[in-house]
Amino acid sequence: MISKEKTRELEKMARQLRRHIIEMTCAAVSGHPGGALSAADMVAALYFYKLRYNSQDPSWPERDRFVMSKGHAAPVLYAALAEAGYFPKKYLKTLRQLGSSLQGHVDMLSVPGIEMSTGSLGQGLSAANGMALAARIDKKDYHVYCMLGDGECQEGQVWEAAMTSAHHRLDNLTVMVDRNKYQIDGKVEDIKNIEPFALKWKAFGFNVLSCDGHNMKAIIEALDRATDFKGKPTVIICDTVKGKGVSFMEENPLSYHGKAPTPEEEKKALEQLCHIEEFKI
């Protein structure tokens, strides 16, 4: 059981990641805030509760791996890596600028701590499987995590990969789906429905869990159940809100898939994302 204080701390970290996302994309005048914000609680839970890593030794062979398959959610991953000490936070505002390491979509060769380059949707789960298979060959006990978007699950390769995870009974693999119900052109159910989603994963041979992707305690519990489960890979379908934490983005998720906040919007968003302790002062 995770303590109340630790949960609070993680919630605060998630808020901090959201603040970075807003500041980074605003400074870049481009980027994908919506799907980064929806993933912030899950990413906070991974980097500040679940993953074993050493930010001073990014290629430590025993480390857990995280593959961000929805590579456009780069800002939330960069924010977490900076908070975890992989690189100085001051770099965050160089996002998407010429000469910056912080590429528009995640690039493993330019940023320490990134396990796989993505940006072309659908490829990450296959790569995560490769890492999980390597762990098995090497008799290492690291765990591999992979985050998918729900729109991304329209890619055929995701299901090719799901068959691979299940065929090899990769219980050292946990998939998290950011089920925010939106893609670029509209709602996932209107563009090309992926339901019955949990049943699909079940039919493909996964242990299927679901949780409120903005409830830290629920995310933590699901992650712990996932890593305890043996014999099958686990998927956690995390019910989320695109643009979570910023009212005008939550209300208009389609506009903020790939559009940065203006400086006025940034101000408004940061007010909404202020830490409660600070608010009290």
Next chain:
Amino acid sequence: MNEKKLVATRDAYGKALVLLGEQNPNIVVLDADLAASTRTSMFAKEFPERFFDMGVAEQDMISTAAGLAASGKIAFASTFAVFGAGRAWDQIRISVAYTRQNVKIVVTHGGITTGEDGASHQANEDLAIMRAIPNMTVIVPADAIETEKVIKTAALFYGPMYIRLSRGKTPLVYESKDGDFKIGKGIVMRKGRDVTIFACGIMVDKALDAALALEASKIDCRVVNLHTIKPIDKELIIECAKETSAVVVAEEHSIIGGLGSAVAEVLVENCCVPMARIGVSDMFGESGKPEELLVKYGLTSQKIASAVLSVLKRKL
């Protein structure tokens, strides 16, 4: 003329993989339901725990290979050339090449000599689309002996590679295993002063035949095996163009984007000389016996010889 000794490059690949597997526990092999055809089945038999048959899922195979490589493995991934290069192009581009992963994509059934299976299975465009990807090394060995060297070299070389082999048994152009193989360094197979024939894969043998046939007409052909399509051996191409002042390129690939294009790119910027290309013109293949198709699509030593005569006429 002596009977030519025929050995399939894919057989050489299968054997080389087993040798490598014995020497290096980090070698893993993936296939996409064509292990018997690509000969990765030989590795699978010896090292089942390091072999993954990914089923009919080439995209998944390539990105999985990238994940294995990202965890320290040397990953060989095999299928037919059409499916390896074509079906999984975006996966090769992002999961493998952008990340500079140590993945060796070794495909068999390259080119029109895939034969009876017809156009769907004849990769005539793969070199063009692989060559266009940054960080990618592209190699077409000339025979089974060279294939063994290429596969051994690939295991030592860090980075993405595309290696294209054939389906059928093809003539050995090397008599022994002596001689170095260096990525990116063409091999002069025959000296000559009048014209240079650059070739790769099965066309090296045909270029040598053409050169032999042209001896009777007192034409002195140089033949160069440009096994590495990328990085192309610019220095050697320029040197040969300067010394012989005429060039013919022969490849079992579309004339668009392959070895002919790569050589033309070097020549046009450095040393323009009369040049002719032998390759499949801009069209799909069809079913037929490999030998029949080679004749129908103009990939013969006779065609190379006539191309030589035509460039020599244009040479002032």
